[in-house]
Amino acid sequence: MATKVLLEKLNEAIAREIQVSIQYMWQHIMIKGINSQSVGPIFRQIALAEMLHAEMIAERLEYLGGEPTTQPTPIAIGKKAKDMLKLNKKSEEDAIALYKKIIKIAEKEDDYTTKKLFEQILSEEEDHHNTFSMLLED
Template sequence: MAKTKENSGTKKAVQELIDALNGDLAREYQAIIAYTVYSSVLTGAQWMNIAAELKKHAHEELQHALIIADQIDYLGGSPTATPKPVKLSKKAEEMLRFDLDNETETIKNYRQRVKQAEAIGHYALADQLRTIIAQEQEHQHDLATALGIDVPHVFEGGA
């Protein structure tokens, strides 16, 4: 009887992880779209370096999406095909701020996913997520630097 209860609890935890990873995957799709669009529409000499960096970020976000989709499949789920909505603006600063806010939220979410993965013994997934977090932090730093602001801190209770 105890084994059935344990299996049921583990199955529930795995399903919760799959659902959360699908939310993360939708955010990765959002980032790919946003970085692709923003890098193409940023104008002005002051934005050319960050525009080139955003193209690089788009490629890295695609790699993240592929990793997350593979992990969802491995866990027995179906990867989502729907991105979160992309905010658009004609102002460069607003576009970069949208990206920065998304990166900050993504880091917070992935830190939670690491805890979830480790709680059910999926240490390889946790390691992959840590690698993704490191890249997301680089993106966050690039965006904050382009905006001339400090990198936002990510706290457990929120950003």
């Protein structure tokens, strides 16, 4: 069975996924100005992807005998489009670092299903990171 360390890390991942799904969706709602038509829909699309991540990780955690958290890590919306993008780029960097750790822990515990799940999610977080980074360029 999964160790306490892995279960805690999965809940940390869920808390972050809930955070960014709300963060990006609220940014989609609150973004103003010249970028709102172009960037807003991207925020919305990624917000929905993050909620699916929360679902997949919660399903896995539940299967492993844990109880999925309902508490997000702190949400930061930002005012201007550029601030929002910077916050989101950092959130994706944090997710990438955490998910690399989880992949290593899962491998050590011979939990190949969790490892595979996080490899798949990791590649999507790298896509998000790339999208936000590109939008920040002049």
